[in-house]
Amino acid sequence: MHRFFTLAFVLFATRLFAQTPALSSSEIFQNIKKLDVLGSVLYIAAHPDDENTLMLSYLSKDQLVRTGYLSLTRGDGGQNLIGAEQGYNIGVIRTQELLAARRIDGAQQFFSRAYDFGFSKTRDETLQFWDRDKVLGDVVWMIRKFQPDVIITRFPPDPRAGHGHHQTSAYLAEEGFNLATDPKAYPDQLKFVKTWQTKRLVWNTFTPGFTNKAPSEEKNPFISIEIGGYNPVLGKSYTEIAALSRSQHRSQGFGSAPQRGERIDYFLHKVGTPAQKNLFDGIDVSWKRVKGSEKVHALITAAIKNYSVNKPSASLPELLKINAELNKLDTGNIYIKAKKEELKDLIQQCAGLWFETNPNDFSGVAGDEARINIGIVKRSDYPVKLVSMRWTGKSADSVLNLALNANEMNAFQKKAMLPANLKTTQPYWLEKPIERGIFQIDNQQDIGYPENRPETKTSYKFEIGGQEFVFEKPWVYKSVDPAEGEIYRPFEIRPLVTTTTTEPVFIFPSMEAKTVNIIVEAQRSNVKGTLKPEIPAGWKAVPESAEFNLTNKYQQQYFSFIITPPTGNQEAVIKAVAIVDGKNYDKSVKTIAYQHIPSQTLFPESAARLAKIDVKVAAKNIGYIAGAGDDVPTALRQMDCQVTMLNEAALAKDLNVYDAIVVGVRAYNTEAYLNNYQAKLMDYVKNGGTMVVQYTIPGGQKVKQIGPFDISLGRERVTEEDAEMQFLQPENPVLNYPNKITQKDFEGWIQERGLYFAQDWDKKNYVALFSAHDKDEPAREGSTLYAQYGKGHYIYTGLSFFRELPAGVTGAYRLFANMISVGAKR
Numbered sequence: 001m002h003r004f005f006t007l008a009f010v011l012f013a014t015r016l017f018a019q020t021p022a023l024s025s026s027e028i029f030q031n032i033k034k035l036d037v038l039g040s041v042l043y044i045a046a047h048p049d050d051e052n053t054l055m056l057s058y059l060s061k062d063q064l065v066r067t068g069y070l071s072l073t074r075g076d077g078g079q080n081l082i083g084a085e086q087g088y089n090i091g092v093i094r095t096q097e098l099l100a101a102r103r104i105d106g107a108q109q110f111f112s113r114a115y116d117f118g119f120s121k122t123r124d125e126t127l128q129f130w131d132r133d134k135v136l137g138d139v140v141w142m143i144r145k146f147q148p149d150v151i152i153t154r155f156p157p158d159p160r161a162g163h164g165h166h167q168t169s170a171y172l173a174e175e176g177f178n179l180a181t182d183p184k185a186y187p188d189q190l191k192f193v194k195t196w197q198t199k200r201l202v203w204n205t206f207t208p209g210f211t212n213k214a215p216s217e218e219k220n221p222f223i224s225i226e227i228g229g230y231n232p233v234l235g236k237s238y239t240e241i242a243a244l245s246r247s248q249h250r251s252q253g254f255g256s257a258p259q260r261g262e263r264i265d266y267f268l269h270k271v272g273t274p275a276q277k278n279l280f281d282g283i284d285v286s287w288k289r290v291k292g293s294e295k296v297h298a299l300i301t302a303a304i305k306n307y308s309v310n311k312p313s314a315s316l317p318e319l320l321k322i323n324a325e326l327n328k329l330d331t332g333n334i335y336i337k338a339k340k341e342e343l344k345d346l347i348q349q350c351a352g353l354w355f356e357t358n359p360n361d362f363s364g365v366a367g368d369e370a371r372i373n374i375g376i377v378k379r380s381d382y383p384v385k386l387v388s389m390r391w392t393g394k395s396a397d398s399v400l401n402l403a404l405n406a407n408e409m410n411a412f413q414k415k416a417m418l419p420a421n422l423k424t425t426q427p428y429w430l431e432k433p434i435e436r437g438i439f440q441i442d443n444q445q446d447i448g449y450p451e452n453r454p455e456t457k458t459s460y461k462f463e464i465g466g467q468e469f470v471f472e473k474p475w476v477y478k479s480v481d482p483a484e485g486e487i488y489r490p491f492e493i494r495p496l497v498t499t500t501t502t503e504p505v506f507i508f509p510s511m512e513a514k515t516v517n518i519i520v521e522a523q524r525s526n527v528k529g530t531l532k533p534e535i536p537a538g539w540k541a542v543p544e545s546a547e548f549n550l551t552n553k554y555q556q557q558y559f560s561f562i563i564t565p566p567t568g569n570q571e572a573v574i575k576a577v578a579i580v581d582g583k584n585y586d587k588s589v590k591t592i593a594y595q596h597i598p599s600q601t602l603f604p605e606s607a608a609r610l611a612k613i614d615v616k617v618a619a620k621n622i623g624y625i626a627g628a629g630d631d632v633p634t635a636l637r638q639m640d641c642q643v644t645m646l647n648e649a650a651l652a653k654d655l656n657v658y659d660a661i662v663v664g665v666r667a668y669n670t671e672a673y674l675n676n677y678q679a680k681l682m683d684y685v686k687n688g689g690t691m692v693v694q695y696t697i698p699g700g701q702k703v704k705q706i707g708p709f710d711i712s713l714g715r716e717r718v719t720e721e722d723a724e725m726q727f728l729q730p731e732n733p734v735l736n737y738p739n740k741i742t743q744k745d746f747e748g749w750i751q752e753r754g755l756y757f758a759q760d761w762d763k764k765n766y767v768a769l770f771s772a773h774d775k776d777e778p779a780r781e782g783s784t785l786y787a788q789y790g791k792g793h794y795i796y797t798g799l800s801f802f803r804e805l806p807a808g809v810t811g812a813y814r815l816f817a818n819m820i821s822v823g824a825k826r
Contacts, residue, residue, distance in 0.1 A: 022379075023349050025309045026233045030061065031346055032307060032315065035322070036300045038335045039065035039285030042148035043107070043204075044139070044173040046165035047116060048075040048094040049249045050154050052204055053105050054242035055265060058227035060106030062238060065149075065285065066338055067107040070142050070448075071098065072135065072169050074111055074429075077118035077751060081253040081628045081670070085592060086803060088430055089602070091116065093251050096597035099450055100248040105241055110146070110448040112138035113429070113439045118751040119719045120164030121774055123157070123171055130168075130437040137186045139176035142448050144193040147334050149283045151177060151201040152267070160212060170203065177201045177271045192445060199283050200272035208266050220269045223277060228263030239263055250596050290335055296325045312350040313380040319347050320465040344469055352379030355473065357391075357458040361553075362477035363492040363601075365524045367420040372475065374412035374458060378404040385463040386410070392419055392456070418493070422455045424587070425492040426603050456491050489599045494523040497550075499531060499576035500588035501608040504631075505808040506574075507638040508565040508612040516541075516608070518576045520557045521589060522550035529580035531559055538566035539574075539610065548578070565612035571810070576606040609808040616738035617641060617817045618824030619659035619690065623650070625674070627664030627694070632816075635805035636662075639817055651677045660690040660820035665802045668696040668703050678703045686790030690823035692816075695756040695798040707796060708789040709766060714759025716780050717798070718772045721749040726771040726779075734769060734786055734795065734818050741818060745811030754799040757782030765789075766796075786822075793823045
């Protein structure tokens with residue numbers, strides 16, 4: 001049985017929450033017990049996957065304290081094992097992976113404004129790249145906002161932490177611990193929060209000895225805690241929960257098996273009052289810390305004692321009494337605010353309330369009409385009344401006063417006018433360009449949020465036991481996939497029209513013109529206008545503009561523009577601008593879609609790089625073995641190469657047709673079938689072929705010997721992208737044919753020189769081509785090794801072509817062209 005009602009719509013900006021799942025009866029009981037605990041812990045590290053998910057699970061689900069994880073970065077500089085996304089795009093993926101992890105281990109997720117610029121070896125280098133004052137301010141902000149009793153760092157604040165970001169996270173945490181109490185530090189924050197004194201800060205490590213203690217730590221006490229226990233209410237140990245949480249980091253390949261049994265972690269005192277036995281020594285985590293809360297504690301105790309696993313709704317009278325008592329206390333108190341939110345969720349779960357709003361489409365344009373479906377069902381026999389609902393476009397509630405029957409779906413089908421001032425659904429930290437390693441975020445109160453507070457939501461007001469509760473949920477599009485079942489997707493606000501170039505970079509190795517393809521996509525029906533490519537003087541586009549007329553929403557029209565470069569080497573940017581009714585639209589659309597995260601759509605500026613460079617390529621027919629996601633094949637095609645992707649079936653065929661075979665990053669780590677074809681690949685080289693192998697991670701190699709002669713890989717890297725490159729073999733053909741490689745070719749590199757260099761090799765057969773090093777480090781010669789094998793040529797390179805080529809670094813194109821051409825006839 002369904003009921004249909006006519007209502008108007010109102011939208012509000014709020015944080016995007018995942019669809020709230022119905023909790024099991026045992027999970028509800030766990031959360032009722034959590035009402036009686038008022039402690040809080042903030043865990044601080046540098047990246048997604050740095051956090052100790054076992055510790056977070058233990059704190060949240062055993063100690064029942066409010067637990068947060070502050071990751072300074074979104075992991076933008078990490079490698080990507082599942083696709084080709086890099087930079088802030090992989091940061092978007094890893095943000096969602098962290099949120100999925102937190103939904104499992106029960107902690108909350110926060111971020112600073114720091115951009116992950118890749119591996120850094122020292123704290124000094126990290127703070128030179130980041131705006132120290134702003135990132136430190138973000139740490140202070142989160143301490144003041146979250147008000148933790150205890151802060152835990154994952155790393156020490158010095159070289160023992162390895163990665164410079166790791167060192168910096170601990171250093172800033174200790175600095176923030178002290179500054180959070182000082183009203184003179186970041187005084188503008190005090191408009192929204194107050195100063196806060198955390199009791200202690202400890203460093204969480206696995207070992208009891210804290211090898212190589214810093215002198216300042218010699219007398220510091222440490223405590224040990226067994227955190228691997230079993231929770232019979234949840235039916236899982238904390239190690240099992242932690243493994244599920246950590247396994248959400250799929251883009252980094254961190255799938256984990258649970259380690260059942262005892263697990264002891266150690267905590268070295270760093271700042272504040274030392275603990276003697278446990279993290280909360282000297283901290284009252286009971287309701288005694290809130291004045292006048294005696295009755296609240298007594299009611300929670302009764303709710304725990306009287307809970308019925310077979311009928312959670314029987315707890316509603318006691319939960320409602322607790323809520324009434326909380327309303328009498330100081331609602332500005334952080335403990336009261338947190339417990340009221342926890343209690344409201346429990347009341348919803350015990351009442352069996354489920355509700356959501358599903359638009360008929362996954363996107364809309366501000367100012368247009370949207371059709372939506374609201375569903376509400378109460379899956380208990382406890383009396384509940386739907387008082388009203390509100391959504392954007394109507395200033396007052398639409399009053400219903402509808403008594404909800406048990407297990408009866410109430411369906412509302414409506415039209416809603418999307419306000420004209422709604423912002424495009426761009427991740428808020430990407431609305432402005434990154435500056436000094438910092439995401440530019442204007443609103444202080446936005447800092448810390450893991451994702452957007454959405455522009456579209458519905459507010460539901462219920463009366464339960466004589467008390468009113470308002471629940472707010474964002475709109476989510478819902479569809480059914482024949483294989484995957486029900487799929488949710490966040491509702492998006494899109495520009496009227498988007499324009500997207502088919503490639504991010506266009507390389508012009510000569511004066512010959514190239515075709516640049518641009519896709520115009522309508523984001524609503526009946527859109528017509530003019531597409532105009534904007535290019536600098538000296539470049540020429542034919543035609544200069546084109547008319548488009550798109551009848552259907554999401555309809556695309558492809559346009560080709562012949563671009564002629566200027567004489568002389570030059571780099572430029574082409575922008576694709578659509579003009580509709582005198583208004584310019586210059587955003588592209590990029591959807592990041594993987595099964596393990598909600599679809600994420602970005603609207604970056606519609607632009608591509610143009611580069612007229614002096615690059616020659618003697619090899620034209622290239623075979624490419626894909627690894628862990630990179631865009632190097634696209635770059636090869638930009639140099640007018642024909643690229644054939646070599647899967648297992650293709651490798652079984654004749655390889656001698658290829659001028660060169662290139663192995664993608666980490667292919668030897670991810671593709672087990674290569675072990676069956678390694679001998680054939682080496683024969684290809686021996687018979688006159690050229691093979692270029694990009695970086696491989698030591699350990700976990702599917703092929704033990706990746707080259708024709710002994711080569712051992714290591715973890716050495718050069719992280720300074722402007723580090724001087726010394727030419728060890730200036731006469732080597734790789735540096736001379738068909739392009740003369742000079743120091744100029746190493747200008748403009750991004751993020752790093754390279755990673756996972758060769759550590760040891762057969763010096764009789766391999767020659768190292770370059771030497772480079774980071775500041776105050778010894779020379780590293782394993783970035784690029786060259787060997788002649790039989791009639792052919794083999795190259796191993798840890799230089800980061802997988803980053804440089806998609807970014808349009810012209811010197812990287814010239815060097816890579818030489819690598820694949822080294823065996824070509826001169």
